[in-house]
Amino acid sequence: KDEPLLEISTDKVDAEVPSPGAGTLIEIRVQEGETVAVGSTVAVVGTSGAVSKSSSKPVDRPMIAEQKTSSVPSPALPSVPMPVRVSNGNSSADIDSLRRSKSSPLVRNIAKEHGIDINRIPGSGLSGRVTKKDIMTFIETGAALRPQDLLPKSKSSLSFAAPAAIEGDRVEPMSVMRKKIAEHMTHSKQTSAHVTSVYEIDMTRVAKFRSQHQAAFQAQHGTKLTFMPFIFEAVTRGLRHFPIINSQVQGDKIVFKGDVNIGMAVALDWGLIVPVIKQADKLSLSALAKTANDLADRSRTKRLSPADVQDGTFTITNPGVFGGLYGTPIINQPQVAIMCIGTIEKRPKVLTLSNGEDVIAIRQMAYFALTYDHRVVDGADAEKFLSFVKDYLENNDFSI
Numbered sequence: 001k002d003e004p005l006l007e008i009s010t011d012k013v014d015a016e017v018p019s020p021g022a023g024t025l026i027e028i029r030v031q032e033g034e035t036v037a038v039g040s041t042v043a044v045v046g047t048s049g050a051v052s053k054s055s056s057k058p059v060d061r062p063m064i065a066e067q068k069t070s071s072v073p074s075p076a077l078p079s080v081p082m083p084v085r086v087s088n089g090n091s092s093a094d095i096d097s098l099r100r101s102k103s104s105p106l107v108r109n110i111a112k113e114h115g116i117d118i119n120r121i122p123g124s125g126l127s128g129r130v131t132k133k134d135i136m137t138f139i140e141t142g143a144a145l146r147p148q149d150l151l152p153k154s155k156s157s158l159s160f161a162a163p164a165a166i167e168g169d170r171v172e173p174m175s176v177m178r179k180k181i182a183e184h185m186t187h188s189k190q191t192s193a194h195v196t197s198v199y200e201i202d203m204t205r206v207a208k209f210r211s212q213h214q215a216a217f218q219a220q221h222g223t224k225l226t227f228m229p230f231i232f233e234a235v236t237r238g239l240r241h242f243p244i245i246n247s248q249v250q251g252d253k254i255v256f257k258g259d260v261n262i263g264m265a266v267a268l269d270w271g272l273i274v275p276v277i278k279q280a281d282k283l284s285l286s287a288l289a290k291t292a293n294d295l296a297d298r299s300r301t302k303r304l305s306p307a308d309v310q311d312g313t314f315t316i317t318n319p320g321v322f323g324g325l326y327g328t329p330i331i332n333q334p335q336v337a338i339m340c341i342g343t344i345e346k347r348p349k350v351l352t353l354s355n356g357e358d359v360i361a362i363r364q365m366a367y368f369a370l371t372y373d374h375r376v377v378d379g380a381d382a383e384k385f386l387s388f389v390k391d392y393l394e395n396n397d398f399s400i
Contacts, residue, residue, distance in 0.1 A: 005043065007302065009176035016302035019045050033106030033132060103130045110135050110173050136171065177271040188333045193374040196328040199386045200367055202394050203344050206230045207364040209398050217400060221290055225400075227344060228264070228318065229288040234392040235339065236260050236281035239314055242385045244377055246313050248334045254376055263312030263332060264292060266299040273299050274332060276312040286400050320344060326367035336377055342367035 001022040008015050019025075027044040030036050103111075103118060107130055111118045121138050123130040165171050174182065210225055217225040239246040239260050248255045260281040263274040275295035280288065298304050315332040320343035327340045349363040368389065372382045 005045070015304060015306075021045055023047055031104055033104040035105045104132070106173065107132055107135050110139075114139055132173075136173075139171070175270060177273075181271060184333065185330050188330050191333060192331050192336070194328075194331065194371055195374045195379070195382070196369055196371045197379070197382050197386060198326055198367055198369045199390050200365055201390045202349065202363050203227065203366050204364045205395070206393055206398070207344070213400055217286070217289070221286055223290055223293045225289055226293075228292055228316075228341075229285050230393065230398065231316065231341060231389075232262055232264075232277065232280055232288045232292065233285055233398075234389045234396070235262065235314065235316065237392060238385050238388040240281055241388055242381055244381050245337050245372070245385050247336055247376060248313070249336065249373070249376055250334075257313040259311070259313060261311050261313045263309075263315035263335075264295065265315060265317035266296050268300060273304070273309065274312065274315060275299055275304055275308045276310065278311065284400075285398060315339070316341065320366065326369045328369060329371050331371060331373055336373040336375075337382070338371050340369040340371070342369070 001020070002018045004016050005019045005025065006017050008017055023045045024047065025043060026046055028042075029044070030040065030042040036042060103123070103125075108118065110116075110132070116135070116138070118130055118135070121130050121134055122128075124134050125131040206227060210227065210230070214225040217223075243256045244254075246257050246260055248257060259279055262277045262280040264277065265272060265274050275298070277283070277288065277291050277295065280291075283291065295304070295308065298308070312332065312335065314335060315329075315338040317327070317329050317338065318341040319327050320341045323343050326342040329338045329340045331338050344364055344366040346362050347365040348360050349365060350358055351361050351363075352358050368386065370382055370386050
């Protein structure tokens with residue numbers, strides 16, 4: 001019980017699913033890369049002999065694992081079709097039908113992307129099923145080429161042709177998450193009129209407060225105090241003052257969101273994920289820190305649920321942890337703005353004293369870049385929002 005059993009990939013999250021009960025994995029009904037309907041039995045966990053030879057129905061309660069790939073309500077999905085049986089005559093039509101129906105969606109997508117007739121590939125899988133290894137070998141050996149592929153292309157088609165793989169190249173299909181990220185980013189660039197404004201913010205006051213309280217915070221709450229909770233607090237206050245930054249576009253209407261739900265981009269080895277701090281404007285500084293750290297930890301260990309990555313109204317990305325000065329990120333649709341935090345580092349800064357004298361001081365500085373949708377967010381609104389965030393971080397008296 002609770003041992004990792006399988007992983008589920010949706011358009012928003014990769015999740016590791018633990019076994020709901022003790023026992024042995026005695027039957028696998030869905031292969032890697034396949035897409036299954038809600039309510040499908042994907043595996044059976046139980047004791048030896050729990051599945052009788054005369055019936056495929058499990059004696060123990062089967063483990064059901066499925067995630068919706070969209071937060072938008074959808075009609076009931078059809079049940080998974082039964083495998084196509086090959087007739088005794090082993091006719092070519094029956095075998096082709098079997099390969100089409102039993103090859104996984106991943107294999108069929110690869111075939112579609114490369115313009116390959118899957119029936120041309122000898123399948124090494126169960127009952128002649130074409131596996132991912134089969135189709136990748138077929139592509140890499142050049143067997144996928146047809147005579148018409150060698151004919152001269154028009155100039156326009158050549159300009160968009162992908163370069164052929166050469167010796168030393170490694171070819172692998174995109175993961176479900178990477179495909180969805182690609183689609184989402186391309187859709188956003190085609191949808192929103194992206195504009196970016198950049199402010200330099202003095203984080204010295206925040207840095208001193210954090211330095212004074214981080215040890216006590218760790219001891220009291222069992223988690224670290226980073227710069228991000230301070231930024232989250234400043235941003236949530238700014239979104240309440242400038243609700244257009246916390247809005248969404250629906251056709252020719254602007255929807256001003258009632259909740260302030262902050263998405264925080266988390267970089268993973270296998271992609272990028274954006275868990276959401278729900279109703280962030282109602283959380284204290286300490287609650288923001290604990291919630292953010294918990295979401296980040298669960299992101300890296302694949303323990304997020306689909307609900308954890310839904311309903312965001314504004315996104316913050318922090319490439320500064322890698323040393324980046326600033327960036328111009330792509331808006332996370334259907335939101336209208338995203339903030340990029342650059343590295344926080346010591347820089348010389350000209351300060352004006354109360355007597356009017358100018359001095360050069362060493363300060364903790366960072367660049368904050370706001371990318372916004374110019375269809376609904378005017379430059380003045382974006383500048384006022386950034387100015388508010390700057391003033392809050394530079395002059396606010398924080399409390400834990």
